[in-house]
Amino acid sequence: MIAALFLLALPLSSSPSTAVFAIEQEDDAAVEAKIAAAGSDVAKLVELASGYTAAKDEGAAKRVYRKILELDPAHEAAHRALGHRFYDNKWFDSFGELAKYKREETAKMKAQGLARFKDQWVPEADVPFMSMGWVKDEKGAWFNPVDAAREKQIADWKAAGHQFRADDNSWIAPTDVDKWIALQWKCGDAWVDLTAANEFHSKIEQPWKLVGQHFEVWTTCDWEGANIARWHADQTQAELRRLFGVQPSKKPHLFMLNSLEQYN
Numbered sequence: 001m002i003a004a005l006f007l008l009a010l011p012l013s014s015s016p017s018t019a020v021f022a023i024e025q026e027d028d029a030a031v032e033a034k035i036a037a038a039g040s041d042v043a044k045l046v047e048l049a050s051g052y053t054a055a056k057d058e059g060a061a062k063r064v065y066r067k068i069l070e071l072d073p074a075h076e077a078a079h080r081a082l083g084h085r086f087y088d089n090k091w092f093d094s095f096g097e098l099a100k101y102k103r104e105e106t107a108k109m110k111a112q113g114l115a116r117f118k119d120q121w122v123p124e125a126d127v128p129f130m131s132m133g134w135v136k137d138e139k140g141a142w143f144n145p146v147d148a149a150r151e152k153q154i155a156d157w158k159a160a161g162h163q164f165r166a167d168d169n170s171w172i173a174p175t176d177v178d179k180w181i182a183l184q185w186k187c188g189d190a191w192v193d194l195t196a197a198n199e200f201h202s203k204i205e206q207p208w209k210l211v212g213q214h215f216e217v218w219t220t221c222d223w224e225g226a227n228i229a230r231w232h233a234d235q236t237q238a239e240l241r242r243l244f245g246v247q248p249s250k251k252p253h254l255f256m257l258n259s260l261e262q263y264n
Contacts (some may be wrong), residue, residue, distance in 0.1 A: 032100075035067050042072055049081065073159045169209035169216070169225075198222045204262050211251070213237075219256040229256055 031052075033142040038044040045068050052061035059094070065078040072078070076086075084091045085098045088105070092098040106116065115124040122130065129142045137143055154171070165180060172180050176191070185197035201208040204222050210217045212230040214237035219226045233254045241247055258264050 017054060027060070031063055035064060040071055040074070045071075046077065049078075053081075054195055166211040167227075169211050194223060204257065207255075214251060215254050216251050217254045217256065220258040220262060221256055222258075226256070229254065 001204045005175050019238065035045065036047055038048055040083055045064055049061045049064035049068070052064060059108055060074045064083055065081045066077040069076050069082075079091045081096050082093075084093055085095060086092075087098055087101070090101075092101065104171045109115065109121050110124070114121040115126055116122075117130050126142075133142070134142045134144050138168075151201065157171040161174045163174075163180075164170075168185060170186060176186070178187075179191045184191040184193060185200075187200035200206065201223075204220055207220050208221075208223055210223075210226050210230045215230065215231045215233040217226050217233060219229065223231075
């Protein structure tokens with residue numbers, strides 16, 4: 001209430017516009033005097049600006065920061081305090097100015113067949129591969145490092161005498177061949193019979209994986225159903241190739257779940 005009465009009393013002694021103008025001029029003069037007193041000492045000006053910021057006088061703080069930039073155009077703290085944006089080793093006074101620069105830059109680079117990927121300009125055709133995390137080999141061909149790691153692992157297994165079992169997409173060590181012959185399945189660290197293996201692979205995060213001639217069947221159904229699905233999938237390959245006119249570079253995955261709940 002006291003503050004309201006004080007404001008209402010102002011017009012009685014002078015007009016509102018005159019009173020406000022006098023206060024602003026006085027504040028500006030005081031700020032300019034302090035800036036002048038600091039001279040070309042950037043450290044003192046930074047301290048002065050910080051004081052104004054702490055006092056929540058952003059107008060005065062910005063005035064000081066603009067003075068700092070006159071003395072040191074590359075002063076990062078001053079640029080950030082004024083809301084400037086740093087890009088391509090340049091400072092931009094506003095987001096709009098930066099956006100305009102980026103649009104013009106993108107158009108210029110596109111004319112050269114380049115596109116931005118993260119912080120670099122690369123051939124436009126390379127962007128999809130880089131986005132997937134692929135890399136180039138010594139001949140400049142793109143490859144998936146995950147596939148490369150898998151191929152190396154398989155080569156190591158073959159060198160150690162492991163044998164491939166397509167019925168669960170696994171590599172059997174020489175010491176475990178007897179378990180294979182006994183129709184056991186490795187689930188985690190344990191070798192179990194088919195009933196236990198069907199239970200283990202009924203979860204969507206650890207399905208059966210059966211490798212066929214043309215397809216891989218991944219399924220949470222029992223192995224017997226998965227084996228039938230593998231056979232039927234392989235029979236469709238010739239017709240699918242005729243319909244689509246292409247031969248897949250890898251065996252497509254057919255994923256078959258054991259319940260509507262899992263599909264949902």
